[in-house]
Amino acid sequence: MKRRIVRAFTCAVLLLAGLSSCGPKEPGTTPEAPLQWELFGKELGGHWKEAEMLHSGGVQQETDGHTLKAGSPMTGIVFPTWEKDGLPLTSYRLTYEAMRVSGKDFFGSVTFPVGAVENCVTFVLGGWGGSQVGISSIDGMDATMNATGSVQRFEDGKWYRIRIEVTPETLSVWLDDRSLAKADISRAQLSLRSGEIDRCVPFGFATYGTEGRIRNCVVERLGK
Incomplete structure (x- = not known):
């Protein structure tokens, strides 16, 4: 006693x-x-690889992220050890910042897992001529067709902050702390749009005919 x-x-x-x-x-x-991972930090920063995309513009490592040079058409980077490093597949929050340096198409699109490394979608940032955002794809419909899609205005040389939350029931997206979309995925069929974006599986960033910069990428487990 x-x-x-x-x-x-x-x-x-x-x-x-x-x-x-x-x-x-x-x-x-x-x-x-762990409850949080800084993917461009000292511990995991070296795990990134350039995605094997045809006619890539090349990737330049920066102190706080990466610059993806304009490709013909795509350039990408991939974090292939997501599952091996113990990062979550659901119930997590992803935040990062992206800048369009030059070009007229997507400049910081991110592909990420939803429930399994084989089950990924892409958040398109500034696609289809520079203004389209949304998730590709939900029930076979890409960001121009499903309810997560919208048109936003982006400026060259300006940083934008993206927040994405993944749960078993929902996908939610914010741009500069402004809600963009919240999709019920409990019964949805999720997939990637056809093309070289699958080189970013299970997690990665891509640009399309555009030079973009990515920095401050953080993943956090969501609470109970």
Whole structure:
């Protein structure tokens, strides 16, 4: 009994100091399980590879991200070790910043997994002539056809912040903290638009005939 009292007192002191949590652990988790990943940071920054796209414009690594030079038509980078590195497949938040340096088409489109590495979609940023955004594809319909699509205005040389949240039921997208779309995917068929975008599976960025910059890419587990 004395040991229990001493342990309880010690836990209380540590909790007040913010040094420990002595309560029961959530089933299926470990104290070491990360809650956030900086994909362009020191630990994972070296895991990126240039996607093997025909007539790629090339990729230049920056201190906080990458520049994707204009390709003919596409340039991309891929993070092939997503599952191996223990990143989540659902119930996660993705944030990044993108800039169109020059060109007139998508400049920071991201392909990401939804529930499995074999089940990916793409958030199109500035496609179809420079203004289309949305998810490709849902139930066989790309970003120009499904309810997530919209037309936005983008300027060269300006950074835009994108936030995407993936859950088993929904896909939600924000642009500069402004809600763009929220799709019910609980019964939807998700897929990629045909073409070289599949070189970005399971996670990657791409541009189309356009030079773009990507930085500050962070993935976080969502709460309970």
